[in-house]
Amino acid sequence: MKYVKHLITAACAALIVTTGVLQAGDVKPGDKGQQGEKHEKQDKDKKGDAKEAKGDKQDDRAIIHSQRWSYPLDTCPVSGEKLEAKPTEFVVNGRMVRTCCGDCKAQVMKDPSEVFKKLDAAVIAAQKSTYPMKTCAISGKELDDKAIDYVFGTRLVRLENREAVAMFMKDPAAAMAKVDEAYIKAQLASYPLKKCVVGGEELGGMGEPVNKLYGTTLVRFCCAGCIKSFEKEPTKYLKEIAEARKTPPSKS
Ligand SMILES: [Zn+2]
Ligand SMILES: [Zn+2]
Missing domain, CATH: 2.30.170 (Ribosomal Protein L24e; Chain: T;)
Structure with a gap:
C-alpha cells in the first residue's frame, strides 16, 4: 500500500506536467475531492428519465466491457478500501471507475479529477514497462524522453508531443488498434x-x-x-x- 501511494505521488507530479494538463478539458476544474471531504448523498435516480437513462446505460456497459480488462486498481480510489467481489462500477466522462460504495461514487461524480489522476498514475505504473512501441502511435516518430504518457480509458498510449495527443483524440480507435497490434506481435512469440x-x-x-x-x-x-x-x-x-x-x- 505504501509502495502504491509512493508511486502515485511520483507519477502525479509527472502527470500534472503532461496528462493532467491535457485532460483539463474533460474534467471540471476546481480543488475539491479531498479524501476527507464528507460523503454527500445524491438522489439523482429520478424515475422520469428512464428512457434516456437506458441508452446511457448501454453505452456505459460497452465502455466498462472494453475498459475493465486493464482497470488498474483493486482499491477504492476515494476511500482506499480494498474492493470486494462486487464493487460499485460506473462510467464518468467516458472512463470506468470502481468504488467501494455509493457514497464514494457520488463523490467521484461530483468531481472526478482527483480519481482520474490516480487512475492515470496506476495505468502508467502497470503498463509502461511492457509497452510494445518505441515509436509514436500517431506520427510514427521515435519516442524520446519528451514523449507523453497518455492514458485513454484504462490504457496507456505513448505519444511524441501535444500535437500528437490532439491528433490522437480525433480518432483514438485507429491509434489504439496500432498499439493493440504491437502488443499482440510482442506476445505471440x-x-x-x-x-x-x-x-x-x-x-x-x-x-x-x-x-x-x-x-x-x-x-x-x-x-x-x-x-x-x-x-x-x-x-x-x-x-x-x-x-x-x-x-x-x-x-x-
Ligand atoms: Zn466508499
Ligand atoms: Zn477454443
Whole structure:
C-alpha cells in the first residue's frame, strides 16, 4: 500500500506536467475531492428519465466491457478500501471507475479529477514497462524522453508531443488498434500455450487461431466460438495463461 501511494505521488507530479494538463478539458476544474471531504448523498435516480437513462446505460456497459480488462486498481480510489467481489462500477466522462460504495461514487461524480489522476498514475505504473512501441502511435516518430504518457480509458498510449495527443483524440480507435497490434506481435512469440485455453483444441488445428487482446494481455483461441466462454469466466482463464507464462514450456 505504501509502495502504491509512493508511486502515485511520483507519477502525479509527472502527470500534472503532461496528462493532467491535457485532460483539463474533460474534467471540471476546481480543488475539491479531498479524501476527507464528507460523503454527500445524491438522489439523482429520478424515475422520469428512464428512457434516456437506458441508452446511457448501454453505452456505459460497452465502455466498462472494453475498459475493465486493464482497470488498474483493486482499491477504492476515494476511500482506499480494498474492493470486494462486487464493487460499485460506473462510467464518468467516458472512463470506468470502481468504488467501494455509493457514497464514494457520488463523490467521484461530483468531481472526478482527483480519481482520474490516480487512475492515470496506476495505468502508467502497470503498463509502461511492457509497452510494445518505441515509436509514436500517431506520427510514427521515435519516442524520446519528451514523449507523453497518455492514458485513454484504462490504457496507456505513448505519444511524441501535444500535437500528437490532439491528433490522437480525433480518432483514438485507429491509434489504439496500432498499439493493440504491437502488443499482440510482442506476445505471440512467447505465448505459453499450444492449445486453446477454453476448449483445449490445438491452436491452428481448426484453421488460423484467433488472437484477441484483453487489456494488454494476448489470448489465443482455436476459433471465435470460444470467445464467449472465455468472457464468462475471464479471471479463471487469464490466471491459467499467467501461470503457464511462469513455467517454462514443456515439449509434450
Ligand atoms: Zn466508499
Ligand atoms: Zn477454443
